Amino acid sequence: MKKLIFFLPIFYWSITFSQNSNFRIDSLSKLVKQSQDPVAHVNALEQLGNEYAFSGRIDSLRIINTQMLKIASDVHNDSLLARTYFQLGLYCYFTSDYKQQLDFDFKGLNFAEKSKSGNCIWFGYKEVGAFYKELKNYPDALKYLKKAKSFLEDATVADATAPNRTYTHLAETFLGLGESDSALHYIQLTNEVTSKTQDPYGFARMLYIFARIYKTKGDADIAESYYKKCIAFSNSENIVQPYITGTTGYGQYLFNAKQFALSKQYGLSALKKSEQSKNKSGVINAAVLLREAYYAIGQKDSSYYFSKMKDLYSDSVFNEQQTNQIQNISIVEQIKEREKEAAFEELQHQRRQNIQFILIAFCIIIFIILFLLFSRSIVANEKLISFFAILGLLIIFEFINLLIHPWLAHFTNESPVLMLLALVLIAALLIPLHHRLEHWIKEKMVEKNKAIRLAAAKKTIEKFGDNQAK
Secondary structure: HHHHHHHHHHHHHHHHHHHHHHHHHHHHHHHHHOOOHHHHHHHHHHHHHHHOOOOOOOHHHHHHHHHHHHHHHOOOOOOHHHHHHHHOOOOOOHHHOHHHHHHHHHHHHHHHHHHOOHHHHHHHHHHHHHHEEEEHHHHHHHEEEEHHHHHHHHHHHHHHOOHHHHHHHHHHHHOOOOOOOHHHHHHHHHHHHHHOOOOHHHHHHHHHHHHHHHOOOOHHHHHHHHHHHHHHHHHOOOHHHHHHHHHHHHHHHHOOOHHHHHHHHHEEEEEHHHOOOHHHHHHHHHHHHHHHHHHHOOOOHHHHHHHHHHHHHHHHHHHHHHHHHHHHHHHHHHHHHHHHHHHHHHHHHHHHHHHHHHHHHHHHHHHHHHHHHHHHOOOOOHHHHHHHHHHHHHHHHHHHHHHHHHHHHHOOOHHHHHHHHHHHHHHHHHHHHHHHHHHHHHHHHHHHHHHHHHHHHHHHHHHHHHHHHH
């Protein structure tokens, strides 16, 4: 009966979580169908993908990522491509394909830098930093997370959760480096910028990190308080991952305090939620805790059972990783095909552009030839020659600006200040040259035309005189 009473709340929590998660997914699915604009469509798909990811529906996340990749590739939008690659990296994280995850994150960061989007650049640095943190490569994690922090101001405009995500990763990184005071500083900053109503996931995770930090600092009572807060809040808001890490972490804390029976209960809670959300790493961690707890209370058969469970799930995770990596190969091949198509389209665009430049240059040459012929005609007058001379020079100098603009944009990295300075410098060189050429052409062509007209007039007078003499 006691066992039944203990498992009834767990059963209720699982139903409530499932209902809430399904409600959010249904709402986001409707939003995806209603979105027509590519940016809005990718936004909706990204939110839906995140919901799938954190509710353990990894196969659905893969489908979402494929849709995002198609839209972003079709519109050739660097910002959308960046976010798509980050989402692919998230998928690889959940499938434990870490090498491919890092590759996708760096590709996303490259597109983010091209897009000049502060939010995308922040997200890329944050993802790479978090990746290195998970691998316990804390120096590299700190390097990238500090870069992410430098883009927080831009990122917060687009994403109110950006400070939370940055500061929590920094806190955990400093904790990994053994600098608990720095970790406490960043988690306190997190507390200042996190709203539990607007960002419940970030708030729950913050509570868990508070517990870890105070546990490391030896403040047992405060650590226990934060563990309980994290578990209660995650349960009330149906947030899976912090609930699993919170119950497992608190269970381990109780085990270390030799409260083995209570440790076992929290281990069972973590196990149940991990199984419901198909979180195999959560199952493994809970099974390790339960193996130790049951052994400590003398139930060796149960301890052996959970030891076998841990081994079974570890093997399952390994086999799943191999399967997922094979599936990821097909995703990578799709991406390569799209990259080839994009490169071919870019080549075609460049070719069309070059052809247009050649045609413009050819037309300018024809214009110059026609102008020279026209200026030698007796039909031409001073005003027409002056007009076409100015028009020709304007066309030539604008064509020069058109040719150098791509090179200038690349050289200045499209910085508005540098572009303005460069254009002013070019204008300072070209304007005097333009005026001199204009003056010279008008003067020479007009004088030449006057001489031709005068010669023609003399011939006409002479011819008229000859006819009169006859």
